[in-house]
Amino acid sequence: MLVDGYTKVPAGKLVAAVTCLEMRTPVKAARDLVPEGVTLERQEKPGLDWYRDLYLRVGGDWLWGSRLVLGDDALAAILEDPRVEVYAVVSGGRAEGILELDFREQDQCELAFFGLTSNVIGQGLGRWLMNRAIERAWSRPISRFWVHTCSLDSPQALDFYIRSGFVPYERMVEVFDDPRLTGVLPEHAAPQIPILRG
Structure with missing residues (x-):
């Protein structure tokens, strides 16, 4: 049980302060434009090196590390599960964004990973990608589409999810090793x- 006040870390x-959000019914897609020269491509059983490279390029500045600590077998088991869908935003012939939908929990879809590289941020691709995520998630018989974001993510992330139709329902605190100090x-x-060394 957390108590009010400051706690030394x-x-x-x-x-990280984590906010969990959910969508219980499909929402009408916000207006978007199909970006010229950009495609969304499903990656069936993506190669581990390819996946880790894209994951790092999208999430490195936000300290995404959970998939980087997984061994090959553990990561492959997730990515090759038919209930997990991985998509790449392809621009200029290169993967510049990731959309990962996880249907492994019955009647639910988790927006497991969603993001763009710095090369394409600011081009309206976030709204376009979210509309595709909502369409794809609700194309299956689910009753809940959910996501979590944290205070280490982009400052725009939480508001973006709310504007996309997700409703906050829970807040948590996560404490973890700084992945820059563990070599991840x-x-x-x-x-x-800032990095705080011991």
């Missing part, structure tokens, strides 16, 4: 978040 650890991410990742 040991050096080498990070703290390079030390130059997420320069906006």
Whole structure:
């Protein structure tokens, strides 16, 4: 049980305020434009090196590390599960964004990973990609589409999810090892978040 007030966090650890959001019925897609020269391509059993590269390019500045600590077998088991759908936003012949939908929980879909590389941010692709995510999630017989974001993510993320039709329902605190100090991410990742060494 958390108590009010400040709690010291040991050096080498990070703290994130996590907000969980859900969508219980499909929402009408917000207006978007189909970006010229951009496609969304399903990746059937994506290669692990390909996946890790895209995951790092999209999430490195936001300290995404959970998939990078998984061994090959554990990661392949997720990505090759037919209930997990991985899509790449392809621009200029290169994957520049990720959409990962996880249907492994009955009647639900988790928006497991969603993001764009810095190369394509600011081009309206976020709204376009979210509309595709909502369409794809609700194309299956689910009763709940959900996502979580945290205070280490892009400052626009929480508001973007709310504007997309997700409703906040729970808040949590996550404490974890700084992935830049464990070697999971390079030390130059997420320069906006200072490293506190022991």
